Amino acid sequence: MKTEAFDTDVLIIGGGNAALCAALMAREAGSRVLLLESAPRAWRGGNSSHTRNLRCMHDAPQDVLVEAYPEEEYWQDLLKVTGGITNEHLARMVIRASSTCRSWMRKHGVHFQPPLSGALHVARTNAFFMGGGKALVNAYFRSAEKLGVEIRYESPVDRLDIENGQFQAAWSKGQRITAKSCVLAAGGFESNREWLREAWGQNERGEWPADNFIIRGTAFNKGVLLKHMLEEHQADGLGDPTQAHMVAIDARAPLYDGGICTRIDCVSLGVVVNREAQRFYDEGEDFWPKRYAIWGRLVAQQPGQIAYSIIDSKAIGRFMPPVFPGIKADTLPELAEKLGLDGERFMQTLNAYNGSCKVGQFDHTALDDCHTEHLAPAKTHWARPIDTGPFYGYALRPGITFTYLGLKVDDTAAVRFGDQPSPNLFVAGEMMAGNVLGKGYTAGVGMSIGTAFGRIAGRNAARAAAGQPAVRGAVKDEA
Structure with missing residues (x-):
């Protein structure tokens, strides 16, 4: 009987955090591993290159993490930002895995550091990568190369051969690559303008909002494989x-x-107005790491998909400065003129806000008692009059990081067809993050999901390649 010759045991499609975690796990388990990265070597790592930290559960102080951040608090934070659109079982599995994975990450060359002073409120919840996401990606690639993982750059995959839910082969640049098992970790569709346009459609003003989106990360996440899986192979999606x-x-x-340095972090310290010089949301709703990721969507819903963050000199030094300086003016009317806003409406908005501020004990590190009264929308915390020149304004656009449409999974990370798990096709990272993130975001949770499911997928892909069944649940590490 002839034995089929495979190009590799485990094929990993993608080159970011989730893909690398899967590749390292599969190689540690003894599998031959081939990783296909669509980007050139200089742009490898996908969106992971732009990350800074990992949100970590811990019941007591741990190295760079202070105090405690127990499972229930982490879960409640996630529940709040997602509005309940999350799979609790998978979310809690990710949360628990985040408490012990750092020792494995260190083994593969990742180093951690305490948060910088500009990273407000996260010393307790998030472990920062020394050197940022680029250093993490480089460490994982070095470790993978040292362990013997074969890596091919500029190798996009545009289709898969799948029979009865079982992976057979992948096609890259006209070459058919066979493997005993496969992990999909090729990202979402955030850099596919056509798909974004299709998803967001045309608004009531006749605008196509997606035309004004800026992609914060990689240009290589086109969602080709995601669309192929959902449409051609009818994989279960959500x-x-x-x-x-x-x-x-x-x-x-x-x-x-553009990465993190283009983010505007002073929203909670002032007011945000649209191009009609009107406020449209509570800038002081909650701490910035929990609420910063709602603002892109809010701006996307405004006329022209643009808004303006307005602060005064009292805010300077209290937020992480962005790469571009703000537009500066000595008076508010001058600032309105420089921003191209209607001066009369702008001053009506600012005067109404300033007059409604009830200033108590200002504390930007706590949900303080500085709020507005008789103003809609209210500003519920950190409300202080914008009255101390010079004044600053930043024009804002929606910056899309990654999309949540993805493949449905269970705790084995298996791709599902008609609610039946594939025996040898697994998924991790952005391609399945929507199982945990139905909407909203909280800082560092994307890396928690990618790390947890990347490792699960890699472990189970190695088991499938060895003819063994998938194991349920997260990889166990020593705390």
């Missing part, structure tokens, strides 16, 4: 195609790969 990790970023940011 999620709203308009839901995504979207942040309000500087309108001057580059179309791709």
Whole structure:
């Protein structure tokens, strides 16, 4: 009987955090591993290159993490930002896995550091990567190469051969690559403008909102495999195609790969107005790491998909400064003119806000008692009059990080067809993050999901390659 010759045991499609975690796990289990990264080597790592930290559960102080951040608090934070659109079982599995994975990450060259002073409120909840996401990606690639993982750059995959839910082969640049098992970790569709346009459609003003989106990360996440899986292979999917990790970023940011330095973090310290010089949401709703990712979507819903963050000199030094300086003016009417806003309406909005502020004990590190009264929308915390020149304004655009439409999974990370798990096809990272993130975001949780499910997928892909059944649940590590 002839034995089929496979090109590799485990094929990993993608080159970001989830893909690398899967590749390392599969290689540690003894599998031959081939990783296909669509980007050139210089742009490897996908959106993971732009990350900074990992949200971590812990019941007591742990190295760079202070105090405690127990499972229930983490879950409640996630529940609040998602509005309940999350799979609790999978979410709690990710949360628990986040408490012990750092030792494994360190083994593969990732180092951690305490948060910088500009990273407000996260010393207790988030472990920061020394050197940021680029250093993490480079460490994982070095470790993978050292362990013997074969890596091919500029190798996009455009289709898969699947029979009866079982992976057979992948096609890259006309080459058919066979493997005993496969992990899909090729990202969402955030850099596919056509798909974004299709998802968001045309609004009541006749605008196509997606035309004004800026992509915060990689230009290589086109969603080709995701669309192929959902449409050609009828894999089980979930999620709203308009839901995504979207942040309000500087309108001057580059179309791709601007990263975190283009984010505008002073929203909670002032007011935000649209192009009609009207406020449209509570800028002081909650701490910035929990609410910053709602602002991209809010701006996307405004006329022209643009808004303006307005602060005064009292805010300077209290937020992480972005890469571009704000527009500066000595008076508010001058600032309105420089921003191209109607001066009369702008001053009506600012005067109404300033007059409604009830200033108590201002504390930007707590949900303080500085709020507005008889104003809609209210500002519920950190409300202080904008009255101390010079004044600053930042034009904002929706910055899309990653999309939430994805493939449905269980705790084995298996791709499902007609609610039946594939025996040898698994998924991790952005392609399945919507199981945990139906909407909203909280800082660092994307890396928690990618790390947990990347490791699960890699472990189970190695087991499938060895003819063993998938194991349920997260990878166990020593705390």
